[in-house]
Amino acid sequence: MHQQEDCMDRRSFLTKASIGGVGAAGAAMLASPMIAQTSPKVTWRMTSSFPKSLDTIYGGAEVLSKMLSEATDGNFQIQVFAAGELVPGGAPAADAVSAGTVEACHTVGYYNFGQDPTFALAAAVPFSLSARGINAWHYHGGGIDLYNEFLATKNIFALPGGNTGVQMGGWFRKEINTLADLQGLKFRVGGFAGKVLTKLGVVPQQIPGGDIYPALEKGTIDAAEWVGPYDDEKLGFYKVAPFYYYPGWWEGGPTVHFFFNKAQYESLTPTYQSLLRTACRAADADMLQKYDYKNPTAIKSLVGQGVQLRPFSPEILQASFTAANEVYAEMEATNAPFKKIWESIKGFRNDYYQWTQVAEYNYDTFMMIQQRDGKL
Template sequence: MKRRQFLASSGLAVAGGAALAAPAIAQSAPEIKWRLASSFPKSLDTIYAGAEVLAKQVAELTDNKFQIQVFAAGEIVPGLQALDATQNGTVEMCHTCSYYYVGKDPTFAIGTAVPFGLNARMQNSWLFEGGGNELLNEFYKKYNVFGMPAGNTGTQMGGWFRKEVKTVADLSGLKMRIAGLAGQVLQKLGVVPQQIAGGDIYPALEKGTIDAAEWVGPYDDEKLGFNKVAPYYYYPGWWEGGPTIHAMVNLDKWNELPKPYQAALINAAAYANTIMLARYDKLNPPAIKRLVGAGTQLKPYPQDVMEAALKATNELYAEISAKNPDFKKVIDAMIAYRNEEYLWWQVAEYTYDNFMIRARARG
């Protein structure tokens, strides 16, 4: 074959004697349009925006050939049904918290966060470098979805309470909006857990239908107005040290995607994961100052509550692991990773942060 014929048949252009390759995506990429169901309302602009960041990146990485339209909670399905809609093909993908679906299997909780689990950096380390993604997707496959980390809020707050919590006894009979396994832990301490979508929390607190609620942290909680109906704001959210928000894709649709589009989606999700945490780290400090300035009473959980919660957590993990091999496999891996990480953190990370916090307090 002559050189000029070879270049023409290979799709290469000759200009001034040099062969230039046209981008593969521009040559052969199909035009694909997907719908994404978010579990979050547009008013929660930081957590909802994770899906928009993802969609924008995918479009840019594929020269607008692969477009994802984002729908807020309730526009196609209610927020807590986003995974179901993805499983059954109503939408191609969703942006949600895995732990919303513990009713299907408690293993779902580990994908987002579990009581006394990992902080945000440890979570990312475990998912991206410690085998966490692979373990979770082995599990998610049973529910016809493929998952990717696509957001993280950082350590969350411990919730808003209408009455002060001084001891474990004060939790008895308290009705609290809380998701995931944390509700089962608190149930062991006398709490009556309630699972309520974000947009419905305020009226429930206002009417006294619930006595307490947790959501995310200062920025989002201020937007939802919780400080107007519950004066006590507790920390830390020991059940969400570094919760991941996932992009879940219908497994059949994922397998149909061209490899370059799969790569674009994975990289866009990772970018969204980074941006969400950066935004929360920017927005939470001024928000907590505004809340305290408006009269919010900031309170640490009493030590006896923390200790009782840790004990109840370990009991719960043992109970679930005894009858659920999927849960045991993933939780054991996560706990082993957590223990190794904290061995390192106590040497440098915690020591540095503790010094700087004390230095700031001294002015």
């Protein structure tokens, strides 16, 4: 009797195992098409507004591309092209995305300031927020949604894609101490900052990055700004303009954006949309981390090569702040989308600097004193 039961149990087990095996195989066959559906083949082209030589800021697009490819087994590919390879850098990059010539670009919104100053607000405008502040506004203050409400009219969907931290004020062939020294100064600076500085007597010059050095060398311009120590050293400005001013009050925390053709973004599966948003956020953080790590070494290197660091005087900073507020008032009176976004930023800016002067400012100030006293 026990032998018969054993045989029956074995046959029952084998039968169930066979059924289970068929079920597992069937499940696998059913699962494969579902996985394929959530990871379709997508190939996009992304034009950058930056040259490959600037590995930090240009590299942000490559970081995004690598993350998406790795997360999808190569199914979601973004091919990155440097400025000029497909589309010129600057404003044309966003224009190409809007028109659908390319699916995406990596750029800074203020390059399109001339079309509408609202483009600049989520990137950087004079005396706005620091990198930490603007990121807080983007991700938790509704900034991303407000910006995309405006960009939807341009057939663009945007996500933050990097930040340089507060920038330097630029390279000057001579010292700038007073407002009188700004009169007639030919300064390579564009967009919002140029409009503000015009009120102080500066003559803004729009010059592509690759043409700045020869213009400074020949004296065609008197000064030029770019980003900060790490990038600026690569471009060699210190060889022809020894005075390096700070801070770049027009870019206290400039956000570089990924602009996507809105229709193309909306055509992605929900899974890909979610993955893209996550990868953009990671690339956004990665760029600022790189600059924070590389700039300290670069500034020491520059000073070692004879660069003269100079702060903008309180007189110049205060006059610039006043002039900027005059420009803002003019724009708010005539541009409703601009006013809506700027009021949101201003509201948070007030609270943000009230808070940061408590713990953050005092901690940093104490540690800076220790550094200057050689105790770190």
